[in-house]
Amino acid sequence: MKQFITSLLILCLATGNLLAQEIKGKVSDKEGKPLPYATIKAIALPDSATIVGGVTKEDGTFALSIGDHKLPILLQASLIGYSNEQVLCKDLKEHTLTLSESATMLEEVAITANRVSHRLVAGGLSTQIDGSPLSKLTDIYSVLRGIPLVEVENDKVKVTGKGTPVIYINDRLMTDPNQMRELKPYLIKDIQVITNPGAKYSSSVGAVIKIYTRREPGSGLSGNLEGRLSKIKGCKLGYGTYFSFNYRKDNWDFFMNSWNGAWRGISITDDATFIGKVGQNEWTNTSSIVSKFGGNNHNLTFGVNYSDDLQSAGVQYRLSANNEFLTGEAKLISSLQQNKPLYSFTEESKPWIYAHRPSLYYLRKIGNWKTQIDIDYYESTKTEKTTTTKRGYTEAYELKALKGRSGDKYQSAGARLDIDGPL
Known part of the structure; x- marks a missing residue:
């Protein structure tokens, strides 16, 4: 019995050590000076997924718990103003990473003695x-x-x-x-x-x-207008416009901004051919699919804020509207159907969905204490989706169209009181 208990304790300790694998090390510059607050990432191989992350201490040292992940793993260190450094960890010994100072800091901002x-x-x-x-x-x-x-x-x-x-x-x-x-x-x-x-x-x-x-100093009118054009994987083209308006007067801040975007795309699947045999009969199927998709998104937000040294308050209203559509056409030619094409057409669309979100807040400082009240409300119109499916042996689709409809309406309200301070 004693031998069993001893073996069980040894097994538990061994399992605990396995699950508590820890990689330690130090990050320094070329002169050997420690680099505090450098980002450290443990990356699994070969999928390059981040296992865990952390930052170095004041003395440049770090310790990352990697659980039961198998070695080797890739250890990466980075710090603003320095080039990234990687090292392959094949064991749990301490590793040292040396970072070289970069000639620039981020987008051509020169490195000076004024460090972050x-x-x-x-x-x-x-x-x-x-x-x-x-x-x-x-x-x-x-x-x-x-x-x-x-x-x-x-x-x-x-x-x-x-x-x-x-x-x-x-x-x-x-x-x-x-x-x-x-x-x-x-x-x-x-x-x-x-x-x-x-x-x-x-x-x-x-x-x-x-x-x-902090608040923009002084009073006055300001604004911003920008446009965006993007090409995303999957033949999707998107564009959008954004503008903002802001007027400051003493402790008051009046604002309004709007985002309007749209995206369109088409996906064409190359012909796919499948060959098989049923008994003594061979068959060949050839199919092709063309899909078109897109959507629109509009947001408008406006409100007012007030702030001074002890308190701040504000109210805003946000209106959003969006819709989506998807059409797909598939053609199947099968020798089992005497090579007569079978067409399938699917159309899916969502009507415009409108959402309303008013909110207000009040924040007050009392000595070292801070009290905050938030109230939010959200309501959307019905998120209804309509699907139409047609199948037939001619492009006019001989069979009757099948239609389906589904959707939900969302509504919520909430309030929060938050009090922070030393005890």
Whole structure:
């Protein structure tokens, strides 16, 4: 019995060590000086999926838990102002990565002694943007690329090893992607990346990005107009226009912005031939498919904010409208049907769907305490989808069309009271 218990304990310890595999190391520059707050990624091979991510400590050291992932894995270090470095890890010994200083920092912003400043906060890391080289960049997405643990592809933001984050701007949940586009780098004070969200967030939230800004100085009128043309994989062509309007007067801020986009595409599948045999009879089937698809998307947001040194409040209204369509035509020629073509036509469309979203908030600072109230309402028209299917042996489709219809209507309301402060 004692031998069994001893063997069981040894097995549990061995299993625990296997599941707690940890890769340690250090990141430094060519002179051997440690580089704090460098992003470290453990990448699985051969699929190149990120296992886990982290940042180096003040002394440049790091420790990443890779669980039961098999070696070798690829270890990658990156830091703004330095070229990326990779090393192949075949064992769990400590690894050293040496980064070479780059001639430029991000989009042609020269490296100076004024380095980007970082500090640890509860659950994550805060990066000071105000006064740093990042504040000189052209847009918020370029700024985010310089933040440890943040990955940006076009306008899609992810946190290394944590997926898509929830984003807050001045402690307000971002509900409209256009809010990101409106941010000006020179007005951003700091950005926090929370990789271990607390109990105040949903259990489904893997990471949080908090962006804090300051008001544009002075009063006056400003605006922005831009257009976009994109070509996406799958023969899809998209275009859109965006404009914003802002008027500031003392502590008041009146705003309006609009996004209008559309995309169209066509997909042509080359002829496919299938050959088979049933008993003594051979058969040949040849098929081809042509699909056309597209959609439209429009958003309009307007509102007003008020802020002073102790409090801020605001109300906004957002109206969105979108629709989609899809048509597909397939042709099948089969020797079993005496080579007579069989046509199939499917059309799927959604009528215009309108959504309304009014919201308001109030935030008040009392000493070291902060109280915030948020109220939101959302309602959409019925998301109805109509599908029409025709099949027949002529292009006019001899058989009767079959129609199907389905859809839902969404409506929700919510309020939140958040109180933060030291105990």
